[in-house]
Amino acid sequence: MPSLIFRKGLDLKQAVAGMLAENYHSAVVERIKAADFTYHAGRLTVHLAREFGFCYGVDRAVDYAYQTRERFPDRPVYLTGEIIHNPHVNEKLRSMGVRFLSDDARLIDRLDPADVVILPAFGVTVATLRELDRRGCTLIDTTCGSVLNVWKNVRRYAESGYTSVIHGKVWHEETQATASQAVEYGGRYLVVFNREETQLVCDYIRQTAAAPDRDAFMSRFGGAVSPGFDPDRDLQRIGLANQTTMLMSESLEIGEMLRAAMRDRYGDPELPERYQAFDTICSATQDRQDAVVALLRDRPLDLVVVIGGYNSSNTTNLARICAAARPTYHIADPDCLLSADEIRHRPVGAKVEVLTKGWLPRQGAIAVGLTSGASTPDNLVGAAIAKLEAFCA
Numbered sequence: 001m002p003s004l005i006f007r008k009g010l011d012l013k014q015a016v017a018g019m020l021a022e023n024y025h026s027a028v029v030e031r032i033k034a035a036d037f038t039y040h041a042g043r044l045t046v047h048l049a050r051e052f053g054f055c056y057g058v059d060r061a062v063d064y065a066y067q068t069r070e071r072f073p074d075r076p077v078y079l080t081g082e083i084i085h086n087p088h089v090n091e092k093l094r095s096m097g098v099r100f101l102s103d104d105a106r107l108i109d110r111l112d113p114a115d116v117v118i119l120p121a122f123g124v125t126v127a128t129l130r131e132l133d134r135r136g137c138t139l140i141d142t143t144c145g146s147v148l149n150v151w152k153n154v155r156r157y158a159e160s161g162y163t164s165v166i167h168g169k170v171w172h173e174e175t176q177a178t179a180s181q182a183v184e185y186g187g188r189y190l191v192v193f194n195r196e197e198t199q200l201v202c203d204y205i206r207q208t209a210a211a212p213d214r215d216a217f218m219s220r221f222g223g224a225v226s227p228g229f230d231p232d233r234d235l236q237r238i239g240l241a242n243q244t245t246m247l248m249s250e251s252l253e254i255g256e257m258l259r260a261a262m263r264d265r266y267g268d269p270e271l272p273e274r275y276q277a278f279d280t281i282c283s284a285t286q287d288r289q290d291a292v293v294a295l296l297r298d299r300p301l302d303l304v305v306v307i308g309g310y311n312s313s314n315t316t317n318l319a320r321i322c323a324a325a326r327p328t329y330h331i332a333d334p335d336c337l338l339s340a341d342e343i344r345h346r347p348v349g350a351k352v353e354v355l356t357k358g359w360l361p362r363q364g365a366i367a368v369g370l371t372s373g374a375s376t377p378d379n380l381v382g383a384a385i386a387k388l389e390a391f392c393a
């Protein structure tokens with residue numbers, strides 16, 4: 001039986017609006033926004049970034065998940081994995097009886113037409129979608145329009161014979177879903193994580209003395225390329241795409257590196273035929289990154305707190321921008337603010353959370369910059385501000 005797919009909600013927006021506001025809204029945050037994004041309490045001043053928190057894609061995905069529970073109270077409801085990278089939101093959905101297919105690999109084999117499956121904002125691979133469809137499940141597709149835009153470009157590359165070079169994290173669901181689109185449309189892909197990996201690819205394209213040989217290239221990128229990838233054949237015509245939540249400045253630089261390498265190898269006249277690029281960083285990611293740049297530039301900050309899941313790509317990139325300019329603490333949630341002396345946080349580039357002592361100045365005026373990732377609800381920002389205020393009292 002073919003799947004029934006809901007892509008535009010379930011006509012229950014009003015029915016769940018109260019619940020969403022109760023779970024994720026913050027009156028304090030609204031007041032601070034109205035007061036030029038600044039909050040004073042004794043010696044503490046909090047400066048909020050002008051864009052932070054839930055993006056339009058996350059807002060919609062969480063809304064649809066609540067609508068799904070409302071519409072199908074008696075049917076099993078599943079998520080393929082985390083709906084967004086925020087532990088609180090995922091736990092809330094679990095408490096509403098939503099189960100996660102990612103908890104047990106065998107679950108997907110037991111699905112049948114009675115089951116309802118929510119697809120997350122960052123999408124799923126073609127293989128997963130096909131399997132869910134084959135099982136006849138009712139699907140609630142919350143894939144964000146900005147992710148669909150990336151897929152559109154990757155499909156175009158595939159159909160025109162370009163290999164998609166994806167600036168992204170090969171382990172991230174969105175990049176895996178995007179890569180699967182390239183293969184589905186008969187194309188190939190290569191995922192590069194950063195400038196260093198891109199430099200290797202550029203060296204290979206130029207065939208410089210520093211270039212890895214074919215075997216070394218494949219041992220470095222073997223887990224980040226399409227099946228049967230041949231760098232000699234598949235790097236002759238390339239198109240750049242991005243995971244939507246990467247650091248904009250880095251994506252632009254990576255694009256320029258690849259363009260220059262293709263120009264050096266094939267010359268200016270052939271460049272348009274050899275290299276294509278479309279900007280696929282989403283506007284919400286861009287706005288949040290621009291807002292922290294402005295925050296760091298315009299406000300006299302002693303330190304910055306960035307709130308969001310440690311596996312949230314856009315949050316990590318906000319922390320990277322802040323850490324280059326001020327002492328920065330990326331926390332998963334307000335519980336990480338242990339006391340005026342201790343904080344649990346994950347430093348930029350580290351793989352694990354650490355405990356730092358003496359993070360908050362003991363005396364005198366203190367200005368804290370605050371932002372949160374696109375998957376962090378405002379109530380967590382409000383809770384963090386309340387803790388900061390208590391610590392500074």
Ligand code: SF4
Pocket residue numbers: 055056057058121122144145146147244245282283284285314374
């Ligand atoms: S970060 Fe961008 S692409 Fe991802 S869900 Fe939000 S708006 Fe969509």
